[in-house]
């Protein structure tokens with residue numbers, strides 16, 4: 001963790017911020033703290049309020065209610081240009097008639113910096129994004145990935161205190177996206193600046209973020225580290241949006257016990273839920289273990305029997321669909337070499353999971 005990341009002062013604080021467009025509520029009253037130096041991702045389906053939140057912080061729109069603080073200064077109604085927040089857009093927003101050099105120099109010229117400073121800073125920014133030698137090109141003479149590097153150079157060139165990126169890799173193909181994800185992460189580590197990043201791609205969010213703010217219909221569904229959201233989702237929405245999940249409906253029968261209506265009783269974490277509470281148990285596919293034919297389930301593990309419906313090869317791992325004897329449809333993943341021996345379609349199989357690997361979601 002860089003020095004700035006361990007500095008726990010807040011970069012941005014939202015207090016009761018909401019946004020209505022006419023009668024449509026785009027963002028419900030929201031509290032959010034972005035830590036100085038962190039990489040925070042706003043993730044969520046289309047229309048969940050990510051861009052609204054970003055535009056409120058950038059100052060493109062003013063909230064209907066609430067306050068926005070930047071380093072404890074109230075910036076709720078401050079014009080965007082005075083906030084010191086840099087933006088990178090999905091469509092690059094470069095000026096087509098200007099060279100790469102002039103595009104990157106633009107924010108410095110607007111600020112009236114002397115030309116020797118401009119030369120030094122533009123060259124440094126272009127070097128950071130690997131575009132030394134491209135100074136005289138026009139944007140149309142460059143690939144999408146290169147154009148977005150220009151967009152990033154133009155943002156970092158004036159050292160903004162906060163960098164916001166709105167789906168910056170949305171127009172690029174998968175391989176280039178992955179490469180640019182690594183480059184942006186490296187840039188974040190090198191600069192130590194606070195990054196606020198918007199995407200609807202959960203893999204991108206898991207790969208890049210210190211924390212993820214998952215949005216759902218105008219509110220924060222959960223805010224936490226990628227590991228928190230993946231292994232400890234607080235709702236069915238989060239469990240289903242992030243990664244794959246097996247969801248088993250049932251009722252609490254006693255402390256740490258859950259019954260499934262179709263049959264079967266399982267040990268679950270005792271989270272203090274009252275008897276008869278309706279719950280959904282979530283188990284990630286890779287935590288549901290396929291047992292070898294004569295292998296005993298570990299002591300204390302839950303065991304479930306069924307047969308293989310089908311398998312799909314996804315590289316090093318194979319995904320296996322299983323129908324349990326109670327009629328539940330479950331998915332597990334196993335190392336591909338093991339699957340050919342343990343799971344052909346129609347084969348009877350046994351699965352087990354440890355109680356601590358199940359997450360109880362209150363219905």
Ligand SMILES: Nc1ncnc2c1ncn2[C@@H]1O[C@H](COP(=O)(O)OP(=O)(O)OP(=O)(O)O)[C@@H](O)[C@H]1O
Pocket residue numbers: 021024025026027044045046047048049050051052053200
């Ligand atoms: N200018 C506007 N006028 C009216 N409604 C708007 C306006 N901007 C956004 N909305 C509405 O507010 C809600 C949130 O939109 P927002 O653009 O913040 O979502 P998003 O999560 O960024 O979606 P996407 O991933 O599609 O960009 C949506 O229902 C949208 O239709």
